[in-house]
Ligand code: SAT
């Protein structure tokens with residue numbers, strides 16, 4: 062161990078006495094990591110304003126954070142990442158379970174012993190000359206029984222300031238971890254309940270970059286990337302991959318879903334949880350602005366979360382959900398006053414921008430924001446269109462959810478919000494109607510399992526190829542999808558009052574390749590029909606693939622959609638569906654014997670109904 066470092070009295074960035082923990086097991090783990098990584102300094106984060114100010118000052122001094130226009134964007138910063146470190150790396154992301162089948166064909170797998178050896182070799186001495194930050198955090202409201210804690214050790218101050226926005230980070234989280242740990246000790250229970258995450262940016266060499274998950278050990282090891290999904294370990298690594306494993310064991314659900322509250326003119330609010338693959342407008346739906354007429358009538362939309370949803374059964378048999386995150390890590394390009402004014406208002410101050418362009422007066426800029434021409438691109442080069450987009454297509458903003466004008470007061474409710482409807486969606490140019498409702502829970506689970514999105518011309522590879530992304534969890538489910546579907550099915554008990562399940566497709570196109578549905582705020586019309594269905598007030602027509610509305614069943618006044626377009630949007634094509642459901646059967650078969658027979662039987666039932 063590096064003799065110069067006393068783990069519990071390390072140099073303190075905040076200038077206060079560094080604490081260590083009352084929990085011996087946590088101190089022991091930190092000491093072990095210090096011995097391995099050999100940092101120059103150790104800092105336990107308390108999440109305070111002064112700590113934050115010191116970190117920002119240090120990062121401004123070394124160029125990690127660049128100031129933005131103080132008048133238009135107070136307390137906001139630009140970070141330019143290494144150009145080779147701009148996104149999640151699914152091919153370098155592993156689930157390490159003792160049994161390979163437990164991880165399933167939906168994950169990259171590595172033997173845990175081999176994975177630890179590989180990672181520890183990378184971590185050896187990697188923090189020499191750096192400060193090691195101990196970052197305690199809580200996913201979910203700090204006093205919520207649904208919330209879970211973790212501790213991330215990182216050598217990246219950028220990660221620390223982002224974690225402070227994205228989670229409840231610092232002293233209150235540490236206090237909860239200690240309380241839970243000491244309670245367990247008193248009861249004689251072994252093991253810790255918090256997730257241990259070890260992260261180093263290393264030298265950012267993509268050849269030495271791995272994101273490893275050890276669900277049985279509640280452990281994450283991430284090396285060689287500073288990018289959000291790879292480095293902010295509370296988000297995808299903890300709140301989805303590790304949490305999905307924990308949720309299965311403990312009987313709850315950790316999902317890649319937004320949570321939104323829809324308040325009708327009578328003041329009643331229903332909450333909806335919705336899963337969409339990336340680039341299908343999750344953040345926009347979570348922050349939806351009702352169309353003018355709806356606003357006047359008194360409809361309101363409340364944002365609870367835009368990315369992750371933890372749900373569990375309440376006393377009354379309903380599902381209750383919390384957003385485990387405290388902030389938004391949103392895609393900047395395309396965010397504008399017309400696409401998402403709430404997001405734009407949210408990021409008008411106290412925001413960290415990563416890999417966006419800047420104007421000549423130091424304002425952050427990205428494609429789709431407005432008509433201005435930026436001065437510098439995301440790499441800090443003078444902007445020139447030949448060098449590609451000004452902002453990186455995956456450029457991001459990090460911001461506290463509290464700044465969102467539509468942030469729901471119930472988002473901080475420790476008991477969570479009751480979920481009335483679960484919505485699955487994808488990007489499908491044809492076949493899949495605007496909306497359909499599952500006949501029951503089993504059918505709903507199959508709808509989720511069938512989720513897919515067509516590739517667009519923007520991505521490399523063939524256009525219009527369907528990529529399977531069940532429940533939008535393909536990159537995030539920490540275990541075998543077959544077991545995951547079985548876990549979903551297990552919620553269907555006699556006394557459960559489960560949400561209704563729907564499937565939507567905002568992206569259907571006409572023969573000329575134009576979108577048939579206007580989307581954005583107009584999507585509220587579809588949500589309104591769903592909630593009326595939940596209340597048993599709206600009509601629908603049964604088809605083998607679910608309940609469909611006719612145009613008459615939807616409120617369309619002022620939507621500006623022609624009758625012909627509506628007919629196409631709500632059309633049911635048995636021939637096309639037969640192919641679709643057959644392909645789904647082949648997909649389910651890829652999981653072999655492990656696939657729950659109930660789900661296979663449901664797929665077969667629909668196939669038979671389509672052939673009648
Ligand atoms: O890429 S991240 O995982 O950081 C964010 C996202 O995909 O939602």
Ligand code: MN
Pocket residue numbers: 317368
């Ligand atoms: Mn996401």
